Amino acid sequence: MDELADRARTLDAIDPLAACRRLFTIPEDVVYLDGNSLGALPVAAAARISRAVGEEWGVGLVGSWNSAGWYELPLRLGDRLGALLGVAPGQVAVCDTTTVNLFKALAAALAMRPERSTMVMDHGDFPANLYVAEGALLAAGRPIERRLLADDEQPAVHLDEQVAVVALSHVSYRSGRIRDIAGITRAAHDAGALVIWDLCHSAGVLPLRLDDWQVDFAVGCAYKYLNGGPGAPGWIYVASRHLEVARQPLSGWMGHAAPFDFEPGYRPAPGIRRFLCGTPHVLSLRGVEAGLDTYDGVDIEAVRAKSIALTELFAERVEERVRSGSAGRRGTEIRMVSPRAAAERGSQVALAFADGHAVVRAMIERGVIGDFRAPDVMRFGFQPLYLSHTEAIRAADVLAGCMRDEVWTEERFLRRAVVT
Numbered sequence: 001m002d003e004l005a006d007r008a009r010t011l012d013a014i015d016p017l018a019a020c021r022r023l024f025t026i027p028e029d030v031v032y033l034d035g036n037s038l039g040a041l042p043v044a045a046a047a048r049i050s051r052a053v054g055e056e057w058g059v060g061l062v063g064s065w066n067s068a069g070w071y072e073l074p075l076r077l078g079d080r081l082g083a084l085l086g087v088a089p090g091q092v093a094v095c096d097t098t099t100v101n102l103f104k105a106l107a108a109a110l111a112m113r114p115e116r117s118t119m120v121m122d123h124g125d126f127p128a129n130l131y132v133a134e135g136a137l138l139a140a141g142r143p144i145e146r147r148l149l150a151d152d153e154q155p156a157v158h159l160d161e162q163v164a165v166v167a168l169s170h171v172s173y174r175s176g177r178i179r180d181i182a183g184i185t186r187a188a189h190d191a192g193a194l195v196i197w198d199l200c201h202s203a204g205v206l207p208l209r210l211d212d213w214q215v216d217f218a219v220g221c222a223y224k225y226l227n228g229g230p231g232a233p234g235w236i237y238v239a240s241r242h243l244e245v246a247r248q249p250l251s252g253w254m255g256h257a258a259p260f261d262f263e264p265g266y267r268p269a270p271g272i273r274r275f276l277c278g279t280p281h282v283l284s285l286r287g288v289e290a291g292l293d294t295y296d297g298v299d300i301e302a303v304r305a306k307s308i309a310l311t312e313l314f315a316e317r318v319e320e321r322v323r324s325g326s327a328g329r330r331g332t333e334i335r336m337v338s339p340r341a342a343a344e345r346g347s348q349v350a351l352a353f354a355d356g357h358a359v360v361r362a363m364i365e366r367g368v369i370g371d372f373r374a375p376d377v378m379r380f381g382f383q384p385l386y387l388s389h390t391e392a393i394r395a396a397d398v399l400a401g402c403m404r405d406e407v408w409t410e411e412r413f414l415r416r417a418v419v420t
């Protein structure tokens, strides 16, 4: 009797998303649990990028800026992505990177609250967000104090009439904990502040309603759950009510009101176009397009339901099979970092273990790809479009096997690669 494996097989048999697996190329015998770092390859991406190279570039040459719609690509894909964010057209651009887009959003938001002198972020946020915020504060042209939330601290305690901006991740890259985006946005607005949400770990796996929630700005990337490919451009959402006044400092020609008039002075384009900077990354945008295609006709509520089932099966299997008491070299036991309640957890399960790096390396050798985030977090991300419930069980079994075998005693698993 294996109750969890039976449940997984039953869920696979009635899985409304099972057919989506065919849209992806994934090496056989690999359980890919790193779609929260780099999504898998959509089958159609190779042909689409190759056509962009061979026909659009090779034959159409410079004329493809018009004839192949290259010029419009950042906003056209923005509107398609906007459907996954729950926003009306004309508010999303696919461009630059998450980091650069966050810089633009921070600068724009700080300038919209010129009389205010503080901002709120989370000390545990993805470090790139903290780094680029340092730069945005330097560039703000006035002294701004940054308040960093401590572990488990809620932003509400910092909200007062001095706060210009609250910039947070919706889902923690490390623990997978979901923040109350609607409630925090409302509280920030009540205090007169603007919000910027980073949706890197929620777009594509959580139902989102940014317009209804009155979110001001949001940013994210397209190469994680959205399967846009390595180095795919990020995206930025700016609520239409701000688009008249919001100005971003990277005032490049693609954000100009009339880029081909070649005027010497900058005039921001009307609408979301003003958040573009330089020339679009056309080939990479074709990858984003192929990634978005995999969501055609997909019900995001079904994605969320399956995501919960996958992470729940994995977590339950870990609890059932991973022997507590396997202490590793440093005498620390494995422990769940992600919230145990499914409603508070995004599409990943994170486990802390001092020798986690060696365990992740050994799991990869056994066909289960997750990743490791220093100092001690093993992350397992579940993209419901291409994973089965049975694979969630298999992954946990492989983890249990690596723990049982005490793989951290093997020299080859202790070496670190440049990218973890």
Ligand SMILES: *Cc1c(COP(=O)(O)O)cnc(C)c1O
Binding pocket: 097, 098, 099, 100, 126, 128, 129, 169, 173, 198, 200, 201, 221, 234
């Ligand atoms: C992945 C990730 C980023 C990455 O930003 P890039 O500009 O694409 O390097 C930023 N923020 C968060 C929260 C992320 O998870």
